Amino acid sequence: MEALETEEGGATEGERHPLVRRILSWLPGILLLAGLVAVVNHAGEGQRFAEMLEQARPAWLLVGALLQAVTYVCAAAVWQRPLRKGRARCTVRSLVPVAIARLFVDQVVPTAGFGGRLLVVRSLRRRGVHVGLAVAAILVDLLTLYAAFAVAVIASLAIILVFRGDLNHLVLVLAGLFAIFALAIPSTVLWFSRGGVREPPRWLHRLPRADELLKEVARAPRRLVRNRQVLLQAGALQLAIFLIDGATLWAMLRAVGYDADPLGVFASFIFAQVAGTVFLVPGGLGTFEASSVAMLTLFKVPVETALTATLLLRGLTYWLPMAPGYWLSHREIKKKVPAVHAKAA
Numbered sequence: 246m247e248a249l250e251t252e253e254g255g256a257t258e259g260e261r262h263p264l265v266r267r268i269l270s271w272l273p274g275i276l277l278l279a280g281l282v283a284v285v286n287h288a289g290e291g292q293r294f295a296e297m298l299e300q301a302r303p304a305w306l307l308v309g310a311l312l313q314a315v316t317y318v319c320a321a322a323v324w325q326r327p328l329r330k331g332r333a334r335c336t337v338r339s340l341v342p343v344a345i346a347r348l349f350v351d352q353v354v355p356t357a358g359f360g361g362r363l364l365v366v367r368s369l370r371r372r373g374v375h376v377g378l379a380v381a382a383i384l385v386d387l388l389t390l391y392a393a394f395a396v397a398v399i400a401s402l403a404i405i406l407v408f409r410g411d412l413n414h415l416v417l418v419l420a421g422l423f424a425i426f427a428l429a430i431p432s433t434v435l436w437f438s439r440g441g442v443r444e445p446p447r448w449l450h451r452l453p454r455a456d457e458l459l460k461e462v463a464r465a466p467r468r469l470v471r472n473r474q475v476l477l478q479a480g481a482l483q484l485a486i487f488l489i490d491g492a493t494l495w496a497m498l499r500a501v502g503y504d505a506d507p508l509g510v511f512a513s514f515i516f517a518q519v520a521g522t523v524f525l526v527p528g529g530l531g532t533f534e535a536s537s538v539a540m541l542t543l544f545k546v547p548v549e550t551a552l553t554a555t556l557l558l559r560g561l562t563y564w565l566p567m568a569p570g571y572w573l574s575h576r577e578i579k580k581k582v583p584a585v586h587a588k589a590a
Contacts, residue, residue, distance in 0.1 A: 301557060305500035312493045313561050319486045320344040323389065324365065324382040325477045330475050331378040331466070335369070342573045343368040349570025352563060362387065368577045381469045384434060385479050388470070391431045393483035398423055398519065401512035408509055409545060415539055419516050422523040490514055493561065494537070497554040498546070509544035516540050517555075534559060 285471050321340035328335045343365055351361035362383040369379035398420060405416060412420075468477065491511035498505045517537035521529020541551035 255451070274318070285579045300502075301497075301500045301553075302502070305496050306557070306561075309493045309496040309500070309558070309561050310565075312489050312496065313565075316486050317341050317344040317348075319482045319489070320347075323386050324369070326475050326478045327382045327469055327472070328369070328374060328378060328483075330472060331375075331381065331469055333369075333372075333374045333378055335372055335374065338392045339372065343577065345566055345570050346573035346577050348566055349574050352570070364511045364574060364577060371481050371577065377466055378469070381466055384470045385475060386483075387434060387485045388431050389476055391427045391478040392476075393480050393487060394423070394518075394522075395427050396484060397487045397511075397515045398427075401515040404508045404512040405543070408506075413543070415536070416516060419519045419523070421535070426523055440477075446560075487515065487518075490562070494554060494558050497557040498550065500557060501550055501553050503546065503550045503554070505541070505546055506544060510541070511542035512539060513544060530563070 258308045308583035318337060318341060321337045321344045324339050324340055325335060326342075346368070347365050349359035350364050365383050365386075366376075366379045369382060370376060374382075402412065402416070402420065407411060488511070491514040492507070495505060495507050495510040498510065514537065517533050517540060518529070521533035524532045534552070537555040537558075538548060538551040539554070542548055546554075
C-alpha cells in the first residue's frame with residue numbers, strides 16, 4: 246500500500262504543498278470574510294457587532310464547546326462501527342484524537358475530505374488495523390456522511406418552505422451544487438469498491454488526493470462496506486453531528502442574547518455547510534460565514550447578530566481545534582506501522 250505509507254517523520258509526494266499554493270487557496274475565503282465584515286461596518290452596525298462579541302455570555306460559549314466535543318466522539322464512533330464489526334481492537338476514545346487531526350487536515354487543504362480520510366487510514370494502520378478494514382471504515386464514513394447530509398438538506402428545504410413559502414436563488418443554487426456532489430462522489434466510490442483495475446474519471450483529478458484514495462478503495466471488504474446494520478448506525482451518528490453543529494450555532498445566538506427558532510437555525514447551518522463543502526476553499530473559510538449570515542437573515546435574524554454568532558461558531562469549530570489538530574496530525578503521521586495487523590472481516 247505504497248500510496249498510503251510514509252517513512253517515519255516523512256510525507257508522501259502528495260502531501261508536499263508549496264506555501265504559495267496554500268496561501269492562494271485560502272485567499273478567496275479570507276477576502277470574502279473580510280468583505281462580509283466590511284459590509285456590516287459600512288451599514289453602521291460595526292459598533293453593535295463589536296459590543297456583541299465582547300458581551301457574549303460565557304455560559305453559552307461553554308455549552309457550544311461541550312457540544313463540539315461531542316461531535317468528535319460521534320466522528321470516532323462512525324469509524325469504530327465497521328472496525329468493531331471487523332474485530333479490530335480500537336475504542337472510540339482512542340479514535341477521538343484522529344477525529345481532531347482529520348479536521349485539521351480538511352480545514353487546511355481543500356481536498357473535499359479526501360486528504361483527511363487518507364490521514365484516518367494511516368492512523369488506523371498505525372493502530373494495527375488491516376489495510377482493507379481501515380479503508381472500509383472511511384468508506385462507511387464517506388457514504389453515510391453524504392446520506393445524512395442529503396437527509397439534512399431535504400429537511401432544511403422543507404423548513405424553509407414552511408417558514409418562507411418559497412426558495413430563493415441562493416438556496417436553489419446551493420441545493421443544486423450539493424446534489425451534484427452527493428451523487429457524484431458516493432457513486433464513484435461505490436463503483437471503485439467493486440474491484441478491478443479502474444482509472445479515476447478526469448473530474449476527480451481536480452480534487453487533491455481523491456485519485457490516491459480511490460486506488461485503495463477496492464481493498465475494502467465489500468460485505469462490510471454494505472452491511473446494513475453498520476451503515477444505519479454510522480448514518481445515525483453522522484446525522485447527530487449535523488444536529489449538534491446546528492445546536493451549537495443556536496447556542497451562539499443565545500450567547501449574544503438572541504433567541505432564534507431552532508429549526509430555522511438548523512436549516513441555516515446546513516446550507517452554510519453546503520456552501521463550505523461545494524466551494525473548495527480550505528475549511529469553507531469565507532463561504533461558510535457569508536452563507537450562514539445570508540441564511541439566518543432569511544429567518545429574520547439581524548445581520549450583525551447573525552455575523553457575531555457565526556464567527557463565534559467558527560471560533561469553536563474552525564480556529565480553536567487548529568493548534569491541537571496540527572500537533573495530533575503530525576503525531577499520527579510519525580507513528581510507526583506495527584508488524585502485525587488485525588484481519589479484515
